[in-house]
Amino acid sequence: xxxxxxxxxxxxxxxxxxxxxxxxxxxxxxxxxxxxxxxxxxxxxxxxxxxxxxxxxxxxxxxxxxxxxxxxxxxxxxxxxxxxxxxxxxxxxxxxxxxxxxxxxxxxxxxxxxxxxxxxxxxxxxxxxxxxxxxxxxxxxxxxxxx
Ligand code: AMP
Ligand code: ZN
Numbered sequence: 001x002x003x004x005x006x007x008x009x010x011x012x013x014x015x016x017x018x019x020x021x022x023x024x025x026x027x028x029x030x031x032x033x034x035x036x037x038x039x040x041x042x043x044x045x046x047x048x049x050x051x052x053x054x055x056x057x058x059x060x061x062x063x064x065x066x067x068x069x070x071x072x073x074x075x076x077x078x079x080x081x082x083x084x085x086x087x088x089x090x091x092x093x094x095x096x097x098x099x100x101x102x103x104x105x106x107x108x109x110x111x112x113x114x115x116x117x118x119x120x121x122x123x124x125x126x127x128x129x130x131x132x133x134x135x136x137x138x139x140x141x142x143x144x145x146x147x
Contacts, residue, residue: 037114
């Protein structure tokens with residue numbers, strides 16, 4: 001199904017231009033129009049899904065498998081690729097700007113200056129908070145798995 005006025009749906013339908021790197025029955029991958037680094041690719045579901053909650057599991061799996069293959073291809077095809085970041089912004093608060101879910105595959109080069117703020121939190125949670133979060137999360141996950 002196609003989303004209304006969705007730029008990624010338009011690309012998948014061939015109605016908007018893109019540098020298409022890969023396509024199969026479930027997903028498409030094309031170059032990001034405003035790349036963080038050269039070779040920055042977006043992996044998107046062919047069927048419009050605004051967010052993770054509406055994404056079919058089979059398609060989500062194929063997005064990750066495709067990103068894994070793209071990571072290998074980027075390392076082989078572009079010189080100087082020393083790492084890869086995968087990023088998926090789910091929701092406006094997480095930085096999502098295009099509401100057709102997509103997985104960023106971002107090649108990393110030495111000294112590229114790209115920053116990702118992880119591992120440096122000033123006020124880490126207490127052991128009790130960690131245990132509580134873990135319990136609530138695992139319980140909710142079981143009910144989601146069974147739904
Ligand atoms: P996000 O902020 O995670 O929603 O990322 C949206 C990404 O889509 C940004 O990196 C944009 O540069 C990219 N983008 C937006 N329009 C296009 C387009 N027409 N073709 C390729 N990439 C696009
Ligand atoms: Zn769409």
